[in-house]
Amino acid sequence: MMGLARGPMARIADIGFWKLCGSGTGEGFTPLPNTSVYAVLATWPDAETARQQTDTAEIYKRYRTQACEHWTVFMSTDSVRGAWSGKTPFEASQHMNTGPLAALTRATIKPGILMRFWRRVPDISAVIGQDPNVIFKIGVGEVPMLHQVTFSIWPDAARMADFARTGPHAAAIKAVREEGWFNEELYARFTLLSDVGTWGGSSPLSRLETT
Template sequence: MTRNSPATSAPNLSGQVVTMCFFRFRPLRHRLWAFAQMALARRPLARTEGIGFFKLMGAGTGEGFTPKPDTGAVVILTTWPDLATAERQTRDAPVFRRYRARADEVWTIHLTPRSAWGAWSRQMPFQPRGPVGDTAVVALTRATVRLPVLLKFWRRVPDIQRAIGGDANVIFKQGVGEVPWLHQMTFSIWPDTRAMAAFARADGPHARAIAAVRAGNWFAEELYARFSILKSEGSWGGRDPLERLSALQAAE
């Protein structure tokens, strides 16, 4: 199923688009293929017309905020010059067609950057266009954890996972990363900036972890970005991840 953003009447077709493609593989032969593609797909991705920044990532089990990897899940983040190019290439480019042909489940979400701070692989990959009103917001947090504090970091993760999993406002959450345990990215969707900020600022394991990160300089590199939703299609975990967001907005 394809849907426009639940928060806007029509997607903005111009300006940078960031696309997240989630692929689920079940047979062992397809999981092994996907694992090999973490190295082999980089060159064909780089040669794809119109592509900018891209990252191949794995996911954690459950909601992703665990040190145990999910061997059946792959996420590809890409940037494109506009929505038309993003839709066409993630559907028709040979490298994406190969992933789709083997995947049992695919969810694709197209985003427009609204704010960004920090660096990813020593660059800023996103081109923010500013806030788009008080609409649904996607939060992306990516960090490289310093080796000396790796155990300290992961000891705090279970409490954070329980906190975000128990927050009624979060629409979707998934933890992914380029290198297990060292490179971590959280991807979450919230009904609005107020709900996201309330979770981030509330006293609890998340706030205490952030304070520890700042005090101990735990991250070698970090990036924080916020996005608006343009379009999405497909399913993840057997359902449309934006279904509850649409229901919440219909009830307002």
């Protein structure tokens, strides 16, 4: 369904930038594909359109019919820098969120450094997996190994920054900058608006109430 969805996705009224992604095994941060979990990212002119189209568009209804479980997160962009497929896909609002937020990174990895990149990933995955502050995390991608996306949800920017600036993640970011690992990269932060469905039997956003 991911391979055949490009036509139906492109024909959805008012859809903007969109991508179909597979995931890795475990929490998604591995080069081994997980054929059970897929992700759809799409932008819309407003939240009402987003909710209506993800509820009524035929391709979304087909996905829900075929899935054992589905979860949709609605967000607005706080900030964005970089490019994705040569475009800036998100339009930032005029405010910065001070509460719970989502972070998305996307990178096109240079083929010559693939081994160095993936050698660092297990250490980062282990640390984020043990971090009690991360509400949700997953790694997805358009092309295995080469085009990687991370998506995570945090109680606030301070606790996200604490993770990013320490340990193996900080070392990896330093290597990215010094050695030029990526052909293209994008980083965006989002305000969480609402969600529909479940992940593992419940909404991950329910954890925000106790964090």
